[in-house]
Amino acid sequence: MRTSIIIGFLAGIAGALALAYTAPFLPHDRVRSETEVRTNGGRFEQFEVAGRADIVSLLPAGGNAQTEAVPSGARWYPDLAPFSGEAAVYRLRNASGVVIGVASRVKGVESPDDVQWVLHIPARGTIALKGAGIGDAEIGSVVAGEREFAGLVGEWQATAKPNGGWRIETLVIVPEPPSSLQAAGDRS
């Protein structure tokens, strides 16, 4: 009896430490990337904001009564003047509809049409997009990235859906470092 209690005690310690080491209460699953590699080497990826149900918050531009705020009753904050643009946070899905991250979008930081998105995908990293709005579409370039998206350059396009959602498409490449031959030529 005494031996089994001692063995149980040691097993209890070992079990608790193993549990703390593996931290099973912190699931951190990585959803498979749905990036397509194009023939020119570019990497295409499509993200989705499914619709109004994916809006975490939306502050319409000051005085814009056409866009409904989320949560209802939220209003633009006059304290933020001179920024009077639009700011929103969305659940971000991959092309299959799985929520893989969160997207932050602001419009009108520098001019009424400028727009920027920061797509944060916890399992992969963060990518920042800047551009301009043209009708229901927005286009621009990839300006910065972190972790998996570090160093990427490319273009993006976002299209607004009638239900309040978005389709965001990015086409990026990893810039090749100059070859030693090119570098020598550049120096001469």
Added chain:
Amino acid sequence: MRIIIGFILGFIPGALAAVLLMLHNPMFDGDAPRVASGDGLELAVHGQDAVNVVRTSSGYPWIPAEPASVVSPNVEGMRSAVRVVLASTATAGEDDTADGVAYIARVSTLTREGRPLFGELIEQSMWHVVVPGGGSFFVVGEDDLWGFVRRMVLPMARGNDFRGKVAFETTIGPVRGGGRVIGLSGEFEGLKGSSELSQMVRRASLGEGVTDAESTLHVSF
């Protein structure tokens, strides 16, 4: 049968002893050493965790949804939180007088990269910051929440609402010097810098979350 009963009688106190050892191990107090701030910007979020717009989470017991109608982030396979707040801004290195208000969208995720066994509970965060009249930038940071969980969340889980004053310096990465800051537009365009997060909590409960606190993000370019 006696062997099984003996094993169980030993297992439970053994597991409890290991948990107590981890919670009270002075080697792992969970607070990162403070990183010296240079000139830059301080973004301070005051009051009720600055629920100016929304806060919501999936799996953070200390971040209840507010307002109640806000959707949760529900990132697949993650414990994640979103806070959209207004912060007062001040120039670092000068007096603490606020000189403006900034918009912040912050997304946080608890990761498996830290191990509670070693006194680590790592949270990755992304902050998208707009400083009206100044420009915008984003921050990616890693914070060790072990000290916060050990000193506040666990007592709250035992039913004790927290009232007092506890300060945390939590930023540990992803780069030496703290979080990574990348300028996006305006006067921050093209700039890179670092950040650190300090927090002072005065009142919190599991039901209402942190209701009286001040979080300051120190940003240096």
